[in-house]
Amino acid sequence: MMIRFSPLFAFLALLTSPLGAAGADPEASLRAEDVWVRAMPPGQRMTAAYLRIVAGGEPVEIDGVSSPIGDASLHETQTVDGRSRMVEIEKLSLGPGETVELAPGGKHIMLMGLERTPEVGELVPICLISEGDSMCADAPVLRSPAGRSSADHGGNKP
Numbered sequence: 624m625m626i627r628f629s630p631l632f633a634f635l636a637l638l639t640s641p642l643g644a645a646g647a648d649p650e651a652s653l654r655a656e657d658v659w660v661r662a663m664p665p666g667q668r669m670t671a672a673y674l675r676i677v678a679g680g681e682p683v684e685i686d687g688v689s690s691p692i693g694d695a696s697l698h699e700t701q702t703v704d705g706r707s708r709m710v711e712i713e714k715l716s717l718g719p720g721e722t723v724e725l726a727p728g729g730k731h732i733m734l735m736g737l738e739r740t741p742e743v744g745e746l747v748p749i750c751l752i753s754e755g756d757s758m759c760a761d762a763p764v765l766r767s768p769a770g771r772s773s774a775d776h777g778g779n780k781p
């Protein structure tokens with residue numbers, strides 16, 4: 624069972640509108656914004672999740688990630704000698720109010736060992752772990768971040 628709201632952090636998945644944060648206490652909460660998982664061709668056993676992490680009034684260390692669909696880890700794509708490769712990151716440290724962007728070509732949440740390929744439009748739980756607390760958001764599976772706007776105007780929103 625996943626903990627949706629820990630006593631230490633309010634974790635907000637702002638899937639539709641940044642105005643969703645209006646009711647939250649900006650001092651206390653760590654936020655995850657624009658969470659999404661990249662759609663992959665059927666049969667692919669790995670994909671990646673992206674999001675923007677915004678610290679609240681306290682410094683925060685993200686020292687793990689998880690997802691029920693497979694093995695999750697923090698990765699960063701680096702270019703060494705003109706070649707792009709991915710390295711694992713131990714943790715993400717954010718100062719108060721700091722923002723870290725996990726985006727294609729940079730830091731990301733790697734999802735490996737998938738039992739099946741998640742489909743476009745599906746919601747995949749993505750969890751950040753800090754000091755033993757899991758903070759989870761349902762990430763839509765999209766072909767690209769631009770897919771978000773068409774999803775917003777679709778007729779079958781949950």
Ligand SMILES: [Cu+2]
Nearest residue numbers: 698699709733
């Ligand atoms: Cu990776």
